[in-house]
Amino acid sequence: MSAILELSGVSKEFAANGRRTLAVDNVSFSVEKGECLAIVGESGSGKSTIANMILGIYGASAGAIAFAGEPLPERREKRHRRAIQLVQQNPLSSLNPRRTVGASLRLALDVHDIGPKAERAERIGALLQEVGLEPDYARRSPAALSGGQRQRVAIARALACESELVVLDEPTSALDVLVQARVLRLLAELKAKRGLTYVFITHDLSVVRNIADRVAVFERGRLIEIGTTEAVFSSPTHDYTRRLISAVPVVSDAEAEMRQNIMEMTHD
Amino acid sequence: MTAPTLKIENLKLGFKLWSGMIEVLHGISLHIGKGERVALVGESGSGKSVTARIVLGMLQEMSSARISGGLTFEGIDLDKLKPRDRHHLRGTRMSMIFQDPTSSLNPVYPIFTQFREVLARANPAISDAEARMKAITALADVSINEPERVLDSYAFQLSGGMNQRVMIAMALANNPSLLLADEPGTALDVTVQAQTLKLMSDLVEQHGTSVLFISHNLGVVREFADRVYVIYKGRIVEQGLTKQLFSNPQHPYTRALLAAVPRITGGGIPDIAEDTAGFHDPLIAHPGASEKELLS
Numbered sequence: 001m002s003a004i005l006e007l008s009g010v011s012k013e014f015a016a017n018g019r020r021t022l023a024v025d026n027v028s029f030s031v032e033k034g035e036c037l038a039i040v041g042e043s044g045s046g047k048s049t050i051a052n053m054i055l056g057i058y059g060a061s062a063g064a065i066a067f068a069g070e071p072l073p074e075r076r077e078k079r080h081r082r083a084i085q086l087v088q089q090n091p092l093s094s095l096n097p098r099r100t101v102g103a104s105l106r107l108a109l110d111v112h113d114i115g116p117k118a119e120r121a122e123r124i125g126a127l128l129q130e131v132g133l134e135p136d137y138a139r140r141s142p143a144a145l146s147g148g149q150r151q152r153v154a155i156a157r158a159l160a161c162e163s164e165l166v167v168l169d170e171p172t173s174a175l176d177v178l179v180q181a182r183v184l185r186l187l188a189e190l191k192a193k194r195g196l197t198y199v200f201i202t203h204d205l206s207v208v209r210n211i212a213d214r215v216a217v218f219e220r221g222r223l224i225e226i227g228t229t230e231a232v233f234s235s236p237t238h239d240y241t242r243r244l245i246s247a248v249p250v251v252s253d254a255e256a257e258m259r260q261n262i263m264e265m266t267h268d
Numbered sequence: 269m270t271a272p273t274l275k276i277e278n279l280k281l282g283f284k285l286w287s288g289m290i291e292v293l294h295g296i297s298l299h300i301g302k303g304e305r306v307a308l309v310g311e312s313g314s315g316k317s318v319t320a321r322i323v324l325g326m327l328q329e330m331s332s333a334r335i336s337g338g339l340t341f342e343g344i345d346l347d348k349l350k351p352r353d354r355h356h357l358r359g360t361r362m363s364m365i366f367q368d369p370t371s372s373l374n375p376v377y378p379i380f381t382q383f384r385e386v387l388a389r390a391n392p393a394i395s396d397a398e399a400r401m402k403a404i405t406a407l408a409d410v411s412i413n414e415p416e417r418v419l420d421s422y423a424f425q426l427s428g429g430m431n432q433r434v435m436i437a438m439a440l441a442n443n444p445s446l447l448l449a450d451e452p453g454t455a456l457d458v459t460v461q462a463q464t465l466k467l468m469s470d471l472v473e474q475h476g477t478s479v480l481f482i483s484h485n486l487g488v489v490r491e492f493a494d495r496v497y498v499i500y501k502g503r504i505v506e507q508g509l510t511k512q513l514f515s516n517p518q519h520p521y522t523r524a525l526l527a528a529v530p531r532i533t534g535g536g537i538p539d540i541a542e543d544t545a546g547f548h549d550p551l552i553a554h555p556g557a558s559e560k561e562l563l564s
Binding site for chain 2 (some may be wrong): 042043047147176177178180188195203204206207210233243245247248250251252253254255258259
């Protein structure tokens, strides 16, 4: 048992216009090294708030987050920022349009001082190849790439500084289905090859079913169900989870049948 | 046989740019029978949305657009209509629902003002009281519990699902014979999307409305449509009844598209070959579902 990330009793409250909203309510879970934990839920369930707290974009209102056995300070040290990386939904807005692909990757290497300076250009080429792009893509600007290629660059950047935990926030939701399949395969390959740990945030349960080892279901800031993907999909214990699964649009009769069976388990 | 609600014949679209012509649609033909729900499914950039915009007559107003082909609406040749008459069809006999409901509603007017505008297109003399009554009935039809409150709200005070219901209610308020729905559930959560589609499905059935349903989501198409056209880079590549097409896809592109969808029953991430050679193969129509057979 080696939890790389551990959240204990984490809450986050936002105050705006005199109203307080509890976005995340007393959440505890851990992520094992080398696993892919999916965080699912609808909009407003607290998925992205949890991601932001893991990344240290803002601190928790209560509770503690530990990484590799030691508590994470509210103001992160550089080594934490190196180890925990993010891939966002829309690569067009997460990549700087005025930097070439190579410059974006170079920045990650320079900031975290990865490898000897003289070898960095070579390293950029290798990173691009690792995500399935030709090394000469380094000279291009993000605007000259397709959506899928841009997302590959964003993945390469998250891996550039030899990260250990990658938070993937809806990484394939903006992509066409053929491109999505290829990017998901790439993510699975990289995880196996580099021994990465993923926190995979998405609303798409069909994707979760095929990439996650475990699933955590959130509803209005609360963690209502967590378990292996197999268990959550074959016998969801919570009505909300059942409703989520039965609402997924499916393309085959076998899936429709499974969905029907789950719908029949619902109590209301 | 009565004329189909909409018939598109050999529709071509290009944009004239400083660098030359860009061909977007290479001659597509499709039709929608009365009360039929027809899906046009394809990836981004395949030409789905521009097709809807041409049917509405919106793209024709762009000076760089070059459009040719036949457009027939309930037996009327749309291109022979005076601009004024064509304008009059919009919002009355044909209406449209867009992907993002929150940005298609005007944030500076309450819902009622916009609803009244829609109703006034069919009946310019409509009184405030009458418009209010009609709007309340229409909102109740889309399962909105407090129609009075919603009418006095602004779009940003309502949830995305609520806004989309308002859009559906507005689109169907004048009892159009054709509804163009462009990705109507994509911006919504899955449970809300499922409810919204169910609602839309029930309503168009009640009203006998014909629907052109545009989507990239094969699952949603399978649930909503009676018949499907698959479009790839401006060409229809496969057409058939929903059941035929999903149980027995024929065209290499449709097959790849279906294979790429992760299954909720598991089976791993699909392995999609980079090979797109067969994607440009000619149109395959399922037995009994070609334009010729259906329109004869």
